[in-house]
Amino acid sequence: MSGGGFIKTLVIVGHPQIEDSSTQQFLKKAADLSEVTWHPVNTFNVEVAKDQALIQQADRLVLQFPLYWYSAPAVLKNWLDQVLTRHFAYPDAMGSLVGKELGIAVSLGSPARNFVAGAGENFSLSQIMIPFQALAHKLQMTYLPTFVIDQFGYQSDEMKAKLLIDYQRYLTQPRLGHFDDQTNWLVNQLTELIATVPEDKKQQLTLILDQIKNDQSTLEDLQMNLKMIQDTEE
Amino acid sequence: MAEQTWATQQLLKLAAQTPQFKERALYLALAELNEEQQRRIKLAQGEIDGRTWNPSRW
Numbered sequence: 001m002s003g004g005g006f007i008k009t010l011v012i013v014g015h016p017q018i019e020d021s022s023t024q025q026f027l028k029k030a031a032d033l034s035e036v037t038w039h040p041v042n043t044f045n046v047e048v049a050k051d052q053a054l055i056q057q058a059d060r061l062v063l064q065f066p067l068y069w070y071s072a073p074a075v076l077k078n079w080l081d082q083v084l085t086r087h088f089a090y091p092d093a094m095g096s097l098v099g100k101e102l103g104i105a106v107s108l109g110s111p112a113r114n115f116v117a118g119a120g121e122n123f124s125l126s127q128i129m130i131p132f133q134a135l136a137h138k139l140q141m142t143y144l145p146t147f148v149i150d151q152f153g154y155q156s157d158e159m160k161a162k163l164l165i166d167y168q169r170y171l172t173q174p175r176l177g178h179f180d181d182q183t184n185w186l187v188n189q190l191t192e193l194i195a196t197v198p199e200d201k202k203q204q205l206t207l208i209l210d211q212i213k214n215d216q217s218t219l220e221d222l223q224m225n226l227k228m229i230q231d232t233e234e
Numbered sequence: 235m236a237e238q239t240w241a242t243q244q245l246l247k248l249a250a251q252t253p254q255f256k257e258r259a260l261y262l263a264l265a266e267l268n269e270e271q272q273r274r275i276k277l278a279q280g281e282i283d284g285r286t287w288n289p290s291r292w
Contacts, residue, residue, distance in 0.1 A: 161259035162266075179274070186267050189260055204244065211241040212264065215271040222278035229285045 006035055009171045010058035011105075013040045014065040014076025023107045023152040027064065030164045036171050041075050046082040055083070056096055060144075062171060063132065064105040070128050080135075091140050102136040103144040103170060104129055112150040144176060183216050242268045 011031055018024045018040050031038050039054060055061065063080075065072045072080075087093045106125065114120035115128070125146055126133075136143035147170045149163065165186075170176065173185045187209065194205045238246075245265035252258040 158262070161255070161262050164256065164259045165263040179270070183267060183271070186260070186264055190264060193257065193260065204248075208241045208244055208264070211239065212268055212271070215239075215268065215275065219271060219275050219278065222275060222282065226278055226282055226285070229282065233285065 007059040007172060007174055008057060009036045009060040009062060010054055011036060011038050011062045011064055011171065012076070012079065013038065014042075014063065014073050014079060015040070016042055016073055016075055018042050021066070023066070023149060024064075026152065026160070026163075027105070027149070027167060030167050031171060033168060033172055041079045044075060044078050046079055048082055048085070051079070051083045052088050052096065055100075058100065060101040060103060060171070061097070061141075062103040062105050062147075066107045066109070067128070070123075071131075084135075084139075089139050091138075095140070097139040097141050100141050101144055102132065102139075102141045103147060104132055105147040105149065105167070105170065107149040107152060109151070112148050144170075180216070180220075183212070187212060187216075239268055239272060241265075 013024060013028075015021055015024055018028075028038060037054060037058070039051070063072065063076065065076050068074075071077070084097075088096050091098050106129075108115075110120065112125070115123065115125045117124065125148060129146055133143050135141075147167065149167075152160075152163075155163065169182065169185055173181050175181045190205065190209050190212075194202055194209065197205065242265045245261045245268065249258050249261040249265065252261060
């Protein structure tokens with residue numbers, strides 16, 4: 001999975017009342033991207049073969065849910081138990097998930113800062129998510145850093161704007177945490193936007209795009225020089 | 235904060251003028267990205283200066 005490629009993402013949304021959740025409705029609109037499949041799980045009736053096929057088509061799986069008593073809602077746990085059969089999932093059987101990525105997008109009713117040793121909740125989200133990390137390990141998947149949405153209802157317009165882009169990147173940016181991939185992702189979005197706007201705005205946005213690309217190559221050159229200097233010092 | 239580039243200024247202006255949420259969010263994210271680019275360029279330049287500084291040429 002290189003910096004410039006496209007990845008296919010399956011978002012498995014485990015929530016007993018998805019339609020009533022303003023958080024999930026916001027994320028659903030944000031996930032309206034060509035490479036993303038949005039798959040709601042809100043009942044205990046699971047179509048195992050169909051959902052296994054969905055998994056096989058994806059490069060990145062995102063389990064998305066509100067935190068219920070420090071775990072996923074029962075509908076999502078049931079889905080995992082039904083769909084990830086030993087034959088389908090185990091690396092020494094079909095190994096259908098080997099090499100895929102596993103991300104967790106969790107929404108919290110209390111502030112994320114409470115999830116740290118000594119604070120209100122006393123346990124970190126990395127600790128609370130260990131069962132999912134163990135699952136990824138067992139199935140030879142790459143475990144991604146957890147994406148946290150906390151107190152959605154209290155977020156300002158500007159915070160929601162940042163959430164929208166960060167979430168979209170979490171779903172579709174190839175290497176999360178790589179600044180160069182973040183730049184390429186945003187450059188692609190801007191390029192797509194430019195194709196849809198009137199001529200005068202097109203010119204303005206193209207100049208902006210050029211500057212961002214120039215800064216990207218300036219940074220690349222500097223980092224290459226720096227690497228050469230570091231290599232000669234060793 | 236470092237001085238804003240022309241691109242960052244334009245993006246923030248566009249964000250303030252754009253009613254569509256998704257488009258506005260993209261402008262804000264690009265403005266933040268461009269600021270981070272400037273920060274990283276400055277850091278890299280600083281590190282190059284630091285590493286190539288030679289005490290014998292004092």
